[in-house]
Amino acid sequence: MDTVALAAWMFPVALGLIFLGIPVSLSLIATAVGFATLTFGDRAGLQLFRFLSSVSSNTTFAAIPMFVFMGAVLEHSGMGRRVFQAMRLWLGGMPGGLALATMCMCALFAAGTGIVGAVEVMVGLLAIPPMVANRYSKSLISGTICAGGSLGTMIPPSIVVVIYASVGQVSVGDLFGAILLPGLLMTALFLAWIVIYALIKPEGAPPAPSEERAMPLGEKLTFTAKALLPPVLLVVSVVGSILAGIASVTEAAAVGAGGAVLLNILYRDFTWRGTWDATVKTVLISAMIMLIVVGGTMFTSIFRVLGGPMLVQDFVTALALSPTQMVLLFLLIVFVMGALLDWVSVVLICIPLFLPFLGPAGIEPIWFAVLVIIMIQTSYLTPPMAPAIFYLRGIAPKDFHTLEMYKGVVPFIACQLLTGVAIWFWPSLATWLPSLN
Secondary structure, rough: OHHHHHHHHHHHHHHHHHHHOOEEEHHHHHHHHHHHHHHHHHHHHHHHHHHHHHOOOOHHHHHHHHHHHHHHHHHHHOOOHHHHHHHHHOOOOOOHHHHHHHHHHHHHHHHOOOOOOHHHHHHHHHHHHHHHOOOOOHHHHHHHHHHHHHHOOOOOOOOHHHHHHHHHOOOOHHHHHHHHHHHHHHHHHHHHHHHHHHHOOOOOOOOHHHHHHOOOHHHHHHHHEEEEEEHHHHHHHHHHHHHOOOOOOHHHHHHHHHHHHHHHHHHOOHHHHHHHHHHHHHHHHHHHHHHHHHHHHHHHHHHHHHHHHHHHHOOOOOOOOOOOHHHHHHHHHHHHHHHOOOHHHHHHHHHHHHHHHHHHHOOHHHHHHHHHHHHHHHHOOOOOOOOHHHHHHOOOOOOOOOOOOOOOHHHHHHHHHHHHHHHHHOOHHHHHHHHOO
């Protein structure tokens, strides 16, 4: 059989294995091994080993376990509880104040972890009980937790960005700078929607009782400084050192991991048991991510060897698309695949296929990368798959219904798409900070 024809069968086979319930990483590995064996016979192992050596020699991936450890340590500390209490003191009296405090906390811890699911679970466990006690709308609670948790994709140091930069052949620091303003814009839109909802339906987002916010101004300022300044300084030191070119992403990740442990000691939250749990979680999450990276690398490498890029090029050429239409098609593919696969697989499979078309079409790679990351984040919230809903389902009270969760995320999806539209028409939102380097 012609190798290009073999390449055309790789995606149906991989998706078929995934729909049969086989983990994504193993589905990609099995597909790559099977098609490599059909093509190379006894030499398949040597070919696959050559591809895997490129993964093991990529020093950028060394930052992943340290960022994961940083987030795991913060998650197991009492820092989240103190940050949420400080946010409630200042924002609780506003319409939708508890939801606003929750979203602000999500933004801060997204910058401290870079892991989507971890932010959603940690903040959800802290924020859902007080919002339920204050009779908040279940749809607003659901949308706030899911959307806030998704900010781990858009706010540095995002692990999505680390993987994308490696695959997409762009600087990690430049891409961190590129997503910073869009991430802040998206957060602002999320906050704006919460206020609008609270004004339209005040019974669904009432201010917190005054007794919950009663504290002398001096004590409030002192408590806020102790709760917020250390984690903010940690985030600024990690992200700022990368953006300023002072440290590589791996060096900054090491600073973040050590800083998280130091903060635990200063806050007197440090325990050997908590550190051990954070280490175990780091190993599990890092192994899961790297196994998907291995599977995705093997899959795309065999696809390229079989002539898959020629197949894609012929297809795109036959469509005779303008650069604008091409970008829209690529974003649609990312969105659809994001509903079926995890984000690591989407990046590893799609981006190597898209890259050859960007330069000849005059498409700015950093701008395109930001749009792709927004699409990945949007697919994370979009029904019917919506991984964010499944995370929330695991921590929400039993009287929270899935339909209420779906309704809750829809306005936040609109905010994500609005952010994408802003980046589309004002590319400088994504390219200005990287251009300063």
